[in-house]
Amino acid sequence: MNTVITLANRPEGRPKTSDFNFETEKKPSPQEGEVLLETKYVSVDPYMRGRMSDAESYVAPFELGKPIEGGIVAKVVESKKENLTEGDYVSGRLDWKEYQVSDGEGLMKVDPEAAPLSAYLGILGMTGLTAYMGLLEIGKPKEGETLVVSGAAGAVGSVVGQIGKIKGCRVVGIAGSDEKVELLKSKFGFDGGINYKTTEDMGAVIAEACPNGVDIYFDNVAGEISDGVHQHINQFGRIVNCGAIAHYNATSMPMGPRVEPMLIKKSALMQGFIVGNYEEKFPEAVKQLAQWLGEGKLEHSETIVEGFDNIPQAFLDLFDGKNKGKMVVQV
Amino acid sequence: MNTVITLANRPEGRPKTSDFNFETEKKPSPQEGEVLLETKYVSVDPYMRGRMSDAESYVAPFELGKPIEGGIVAKVVESKKENLTEGDYVSGRLDWKEYQVSDGEGLMKVDPEAAPLSAYLGILGMTGLTAYMGLLEIGKPKEGETLVVSGAAGAVGSVVGQIGKIKGCRVVGIAGSDEKVELLKSKFGFDGGINYKTTEDMGAVIAEACPNGVDIYFDNVAGEISDGVHQHINQFGRIVNCGAIAHYNATSMPMGPRVEPMLIKKSALMQGFIVGNYEEKFPEAVKQLAQWLGEGKLEHSETIVEGFDNIPQAFLDLFDGKNKGKMVVQV
Helix, strand or coil, X not given: CEEEEXXXXXXXXXXXXXXXXXXXXXXXXXXXXXXXXXEEEEECCCCHHHHHCCCXXXXXXXXXXXXXXXXXXXXXXXXXXXXCCCCCEEEEEEECECEEEECCCCCEEECCCCCCHHHHHCCCCHHHHHHHHHHHHHHCCCCCCEXXXXXXXXXXXXXXXXXXHHCCCEEXXXXXXXXXXXXXXXXXXXXXXXXXXXXXXXXXXXXXXXXXXXXXXXXXXXXXXXXXXXXXXXXXXXXXXXXXXXXXXXXXXXXXXXXXXXXXXXXXXXXXXXXXXXXXXXXXXXXXXXXXXXXXXXXXXXXXXXXXXXXXXXXXXXXXXXXXXXXXXXX | CEEEEEECCCCCCCCCHHHEEEEEECCCCCCCCCEEEEEEEEECCCCHHHHHCCCXXXXXXXCECCECEEEEEEEEEEECCCCCCCCCEEEEEEECECEEEECCXXXXXXXXXXXXHHHHHCCCCHHHHHHHHHHHHHHCCCCCCEEEEECCCEHHHHHHHHHHHHXXXXXXXXXXXXXXXXXHHHCCCCCEXXXXXXXXXXXHHHHHHCCCCEXXXXXXXXXXXXXXXXXXXXXXXXXXXXXXXXXXXXXXXXXXXXXXXXXXXXXXXXXXXXXXXXXXXXXXXXXXXXXXXXXXXXXXXXXXXXXXXXXXXXXXXXXXXXXXXXXXXXX
């Protein structure tokens, strides 16, 4: 038998474990041209909250009663397809199932010798690509500029900061505990860190941490943290709107200071970023990321949770910031 | 004697006539290398509200007790400077004085035969340049796209819409009276118009007026009008933040719906626009605007108020939308 995790309910506000169902089905068999895959690593990501709702968005919503899908690294356990043989590893967007068949469409073969398998869901997968593309394509960092990153200890944020350092920026990260802030500096080489949970006046603290103002703000969270950063955006500043985890569970329209007067005063820009828009640049980006990783210029951080049954809880824990770096479930 | 208008007070909220002083001084005489100028037309513009405050901004604040300065067309009445002779007309940033001397720095000679003198404060001056640069450099209109303009019957807005039409867009304008909305369609060739004063649910009205959504929003006003437009921004939409007249008199931080979730969902951008950043492109832009004007492709609208003494009131009337098109005072 085969365990499958499906969408039980469309959550109102914060998702709960009861929004997921565990179902069993017969373990499938591959047809000619297909492979049987065994799930090894499952990626859980904040953007998936959006797919649990049926509101219009940039990716189709999950269907009620159907399996959740997301980034997965799987092992080929049976192959009736050319180019893929038993023992190969692949990554791609797959269902939350212990076993599944695939025709190989959209799958990428990954090399377990070149990097740990979980890295293909993180630094060499969508996480690394999001950091790389968002920072370089919208943030356009220049040497000597100041980069502020929110959600800095998270999967994307920690990579953004490191690429900022490679590009010669002064980098300040915002995270949710003293331990995370320490990690930003000791492990990821950030120049400064701010614990937003112990900060009363984010604007004042940003002013102190960024004496030359903020040229680039890579924003993974939005909300009040961002209000403080917006106060110190420099002329021609760039705000990369990569995530808004502060609002993903909102049940009414979140309100805040209007940004137009600031944007005009500073000739600044805010731009929504979705990594999928830059697909044609992925191969070049993965090559560069792998090179930096090989040269020891990029540290990556993972929180690995064990057990297929723990996938929903690992996802829910993202909204409490329980992860350091990329949250991955090892099956 | 010579009359001068100075800044009497830094206004709190909405400016009043008492924030301006009328003073008299001896009529000045030009020294060698200088000209004596007689003010003929004075431009009053919403952005000047910002200069009345001492808050940090992109232009230095006016000084208390010193003359207000702004766009002016003046006649050379006495010249001790090469290249300028009695009877010439010039435009530039000058003081609100009946007469003043200048060394010619920053002045541009204008031709009263080629266009009415007031046009050099409007369609062929900063107004036209703001519309042209903001729409083309940030809005990047493509044929068949939908362009929404707020403050559409104003000086900048009416030109933005017409350039949008020249570029093949479907253009919808938002203005503050049925009469203005009628003018948008009959005089400026907009495809549709919305009177925001009689609109309760701007979002619903925009949805109706823009069945294909909004690709470009050229925003002169911000505030609740913009909230309605933001709801219907298309994927890869561009929001040109040119003005925020709804907030210029605000005495506390204006609040509104947070834009980050929308920007991310739509991969959209908001960018603050200040025409001065594009100075190197002005000559080419003025040439193009003059060509369109000559070909009858651009209508321009002016509200001309008479009398030097009425300059402050004309400025204040901008905040009641009493102007149609560019507000100019003829001395």
